[in-house]
Amino acid sequence: MDLKKIEKAAEIIRNAKYAVAFTGAGISVDSGIPAFRDENGIWNSHHPIYLEIDFFKKKPLQSWLKIKEIFYDNIDEAEPNIAHKVLAKMEKRSFIESIITQNIDNLHQKAGSKYVYELHGNYKRLICMECSSEYDISFANLDFLPPTCYVCKGILKPNIVFFNEPIPQFAKTRSFAEAKKADVMLIIGTNAEVLPAADLPVIAKEHGAKIIEINIKESHLTESTSDVFLKGKATDVLKIIGKYLYL
Numbered sequence: 001m002d003l004k005k006i007e008k009a010a011e012i013i014r015n016a017k018y019a020v021a022f023t024g025a026g027i028s029v030d031s032g033i034p035a036f037r038d039e040n041g042i043w044n045s046h047h048p049i050y051l052e053i054d055f056f057k058k059k060p061l062q063s064w065l066k067i068k069e070i071f072y073d074n075i076d077e078a079e080p081n082i083a084h085k086v087l088a089k090m091e092k093r094s095f096i097e098s099i100i101t102q103n104i105d106n107l108h109q110k111a112g113s114k115y116v117y118e119l120h121g122n123y124k125r126l127i128c129m130e131c132s133s134e135y136d137i138s139f140a141n142l143d144f145l146p147p148t149c150y151v152c153k154g155i156l157k158p159n160i161v162f163f164n165e166p167i168p169q170f171a172k173t174r175s176f177a178e179a180k181k182a183d184v185m186l187i188i189g190t191n192a193e194v195l196p197a198a199d200l201p202v203i204a205k206e207h208g209a210k211i212i213e214i215n216i217k218e219s220h221l222t223e224s225t226s227d228v229f230l231k232g233k234a235t236d237v238l239k240i241i242g243k244y245l246y247l
Ligand code: APR
Pocket: 023, 024, 025, 026, 027, 029, 030, 035, 036, 037, 038, 041, 102, 103, 120, 188, 189, 190, 191, 192, 193, 194, 214, 215, 216, 217, 219, 232, 233, 234, 235
């Protein structure tokens, strides 16, 4: 890891007026949650069709069996890692204003971050496909699938954004507003391939933000958009940034 570049990035963050973090699956890899498109990524071992909304409507049980295996059986015991914790401390010390995340694992909130905009929802919430009643996951017994609504007996769906489903309006509006306002955006652990999330770094850049990218390998943003590319694991790089910011 290039300590000089990390020190430069910490300086940029320290002098920022409105820094925002944009995170993807890579930040949670060291909490034991596999990313999606790495060599041992989720989409290499499971077909994404199970998270496609029309497939879910037609075959809810088949979808739920796979969703439980992919997400619920391993996210539940995951704990925030040092990267999540440093971002939470950075928010407390006003080094960052908010986190826009593509992750559904709730680890930013578990680490203490308050202003978290979840573009793809959160696995801890369920929503009824019939009456839109919402539940915390603790209300469902996932030994009996698919879970059903207490109000109307409709089928409950994880309140995460499935393929061919729209992004939640509140998260979308807030995230795009944050990207336009940011004078620094930290992009951590994402391929930035899935729209509309992938537009956010470009929008931040177009509005004058300095882009600091943290990833174990270059993404398509590195050449085109990033001002500082910090090659390394999110946990290793953010631990050092935390030291430079005296967190
Ligand atoms: N530290 C930093 N970056 C990492 C680490 C790590 N320890 N491990 C992996 N990465 C990087 C990978 O190099 C890759 O660029 O994290 C990125 C993970 O990319 P994806 O698996 O595509 O995850 P993400 O970009 O978050 O996917 C976006 O796609 O399937 C949908 O809804 C899903 O939210 C997800 C969206």
